[in-house]
Amino acid sequence: MLQIVSVPPSPTELPGAYLYREAYRLLLRDPNVVMLSNNTANARDFERWLEVSRGTVKLLRNGFLPSSVQIRRGEEIVECRRQFGLPPNVSVVGALMRFADEKDPDLWLETASAIAAARPDVCFVLAGYGVLANRIACKAEEFGLGERLILLGPTRDVGAVYAAMDVFLMTSRFEGTPNVLIEAQAAGVPVVTPAVGGTSETLVDGLTGLLVPTRTAEQIGDAVMRVLNDPLWRQRAARHGPQFVSRRFAWQRKIKQTIGFYERAARRRMQCVNGLSERLEPSRFWSV
Numbered sequence: 001m002l003q004i005v006s007v008p009p010s011p012t013e014l015p016g017a018y019l020y021r022e023a024y025r026l027l028l029r030d031p032n033v034v035m036l037s038n039n040t041a042n043a044r045d046f047e048r049w050l051e052v053s054r055g056t057v058k059l060l061r062n063g064f065l066p067s068s069v070q071i072r073r074g075e076e077i078v079e080c081r082r083q084f085g086l087p088p089n090v091s092v093v094g095a096l097m098r099f100a101d102e103k104d105p106d107l108w109l110e111t112a113s114a115i116a117a118a119r120p121d122v123c124f125v126l127a128g129y130g131v132l133a134n135r136i137a138c139k140a141e142e143f144g145l146g147e148r149l150i151l152l153g154p155t156r157d158v159g160a161v162y163a164a165m166d167v168f169l170m171t172s173r174f175e176g177t178p179n180v181l182i183e184a185q186a187a188g189v190p191v192v193t194p195a196v197g198g199t200s201e202t203l204v205d206g207l208t209g210l211l212v213p214t215r216t217a218e219q220i221g222d223a224v225m226r227v228l229n230d231p232l233w234r235q236r237a238a239r240h241g242p243q244f245v246s247r248r249f250a251w252q253r254k255i256k257q258t259i260g261f262y263e264r265a266a267r268r269r270m271q272c273v274n275g276l277s278e279r280l281e282p283s284r285f286w287s288v
Helices: 018-027 040-050 075-083 105-118 133-142 158-163 179-187 217-228 231-248 250-277
Strands: 001-002 035-038 058-060 091-098 120-131 148-154 168-171 191-194 209-212
Touching: 018 168, 018 250, 035 040, 040 058, 040 148, 075 120, 075 158, 091 105, 091 158, 091 179, 105 120, 105 133, 105 168, 105 217, 120 133, 120 158, 133 148, 133 179, 158 179, 168 179, 179 191, 179 231, 191 217, 209 217, 217 231
Parallel strands: 001 035, 035 058, 091 120, 091 168, 120 148, 168 191, 191 209
Antiparallel strands: none
16 A cells, blocks of 8 residues: 555655656555545546556545544633633634744745734734744744734643634645644634645535635635634534544554555456466376
């Protein structure tokens, strides 16, 4: 089994992408090799990139283990916000990300700046790590976010970060199936994301989050504002988000499907062995 959990190397401008392409094509010549993607959009992109027939790359969605994120409720949420230094009675937009170009933290900060200008009662939290960490801190000052943005750095307790948010904001240039969107919805936090890669398959647009057709600070910021301005919408998303995650990304389903792929591969190998045995049966070549 060859599990693909990212996007094809071509849009990432990955050095040596053609070598990956040739390696994948060679592997797929072996009938015992099955290529899997965790979302349909990138499966089709891989097929086009590799110039193989539709359906060659199979679908195996991510599995979410509820115990991997400590979900907070009620007063626990208030305590998480207090620990992060968030003022009471503010709305919070946040994210967890790897600070890298493909996540486009500059667009995230630009969007946050637009929201901050329109809503003085909104604060922001950003957790993560990466090569752009220092640049993000400098850019936050340039965008005038100042004390309204709390940079949490790396964190082991992602559940506490989700608990502090009213909206999870993503601004990536491209994505596979973002686990952070799955986790946020499991925690009852509505998500806003551009329609890139597999993001459209990671939420229920209009119910558990909003999918933005273009990656501009104006449109993404407007979507976040729609969620912030409608408490009933957020309450509905908080109910339906965990239900959606438990249906689409159930870990038991992923285990069952994974075993199924191996069982089908084993049956194909057995059929090949039996077919070869029949062709080589001695009675076909001489009689006793």
